[in-house]
Amino acid sequence: MKLKPSDVSTVIIVNKNKEGSQTLQVKTKHIDRFKHYLLGVLAIITVLTLTVIYLGHQNQQQQEEKDRLVAQLTKLKGEVPPPDLEAKKASTAQGYIQSIEAKLQTINNYLKKRGLKGFSTKAVGGANEADAPKLTDSETYSMYDEYLNRLVHTVAFTPMGYPRVSSLTSYFGYRSDPFNTASAEFHPGIDFRGERGDDAKCTATGRVIFAGRFGGYGNCVRIAHANNFETLYGHLSRISVKVGQEVTVGQKIGEIGSTGHSTGNHLHYEVRHNGKAINPIKFLTLNN
Ligand SMILES: [Zn+2]
Structure with missing residues (x-):
């Protein structure tokens, strides 16, 4: 076409x-x-x-809105920690505080059994003291710090531990007289095994109130401590301290011997409270 x-x-x-x-x-x-x-x-x-x-x-x-929300969320996160984490932290801290308080009470009871004052924990808001005033963390910590200071002071000035680390050869109380087996005598202290010249150490910080010959005790040292306690060390071969001298726990006060009413070298050790001899066994360790 x-x-x-x-x-x-x-x-x-x-x-x-x-x-x-x-x-x-x-x-x-x-x-x-x-x-x-x-x-x-x-x-x-x-x-x-x-x-x-x-x-x-x-x-x-949408992106701008998203950025804005993320920024807001981040800010909120910074301001308020997640509530469960905060609660967990608080309960952990509370647990530690209760544990510390329980141990302080245990030490306190040991001290009270020995006639010492110890301290009162009434002011601390523990689990079983709902009426107690609510303390801030730092108030609680400073209170425990004060308790510990008092404990340190009490422990340092309370006869404790061994004047000589060795086995015991004689205990506190009535025993047969080593010089006359037919009669019984009261032994006001405990005896530690030892060789002539071994160190005898004081068991608490205090002040020497006697240093010299004292009847059956032979060469003897007596030390006054806080809370009306006194310790006595007998049968020494040598005395290393003078009356009026301040001594600290663990310091050498003399050497072991067999002076006075003694059958051989050993250390005679006494603890007196308010002038009365008490069983030193109680003071060798704190938890008996
Ligand atoms: Zn003795």
């Missing part, structure tokens, strides 16, 4: 160098349609572009 010239349009494709141009014969109605297609495609591209811009903007807004 032969096309009429009005039905046909000529499309010229021109190269840059304007050589070798080509011509195309296209039906005019196709070119009209092409214009419509082009407009349609342009419209679609425009709509898509606008959509992309809109979504991008929305996404940015």
Whole structure:
């Protein structure tokens, strides 16, 4: 079929160098349609572009909102620690405090059994003292610090431990007289095994109130301590301290011997409370 010239349009494709141009014969109605297609495609591209811009903007807004919330959350986290963690910390601290308090009470009871004052824990709000005033942590700690100071003081000035680390050869109380087995005698202290010249050490900080010969005790040292306690060391071969001298716990006060009413080298040790001899066994360790 032969096309009429009005039905046909000529499309010229021109190269840059304007050589070798080509011509195309296209039906005019196709070119009209092409214009419509082009407009349609342009419209679609425009709509898509606008959509992309809109979504991008929305996404940015959401990101900003998210950042804002994260920042707020971080700030809140910093201000308020998670409640369960805080409660756990508090209960752990409370547990430690109760444990410390229980041990202080144990030591306190040991001291009280020996006629010492110890201390009162009434002011401390323990688990069983609901009416006790609520103390801050630092108030509680400083109170325990004060208790410990009092304990340190009491322990340092209370006869405790061994004047000589060795086995016992004689105990406190009535025993047969080593010089006359037919009769009984009261032994007001305990005897420690030892060789002549071995050190005898004082069992608490105090002041020497006697140092010299004293009847059956032979060479004897007596030391006064706090809370009306006194210790006595007898049968010494040598005395290392003078009356009025301040001595500290563990200090050498003389050397073991067999002076006075004695059958051989040993250390005679007495603990007196309010002037009365008591069983020194109680003071060798704190927990008996
Ligand atoms: Zn003795």
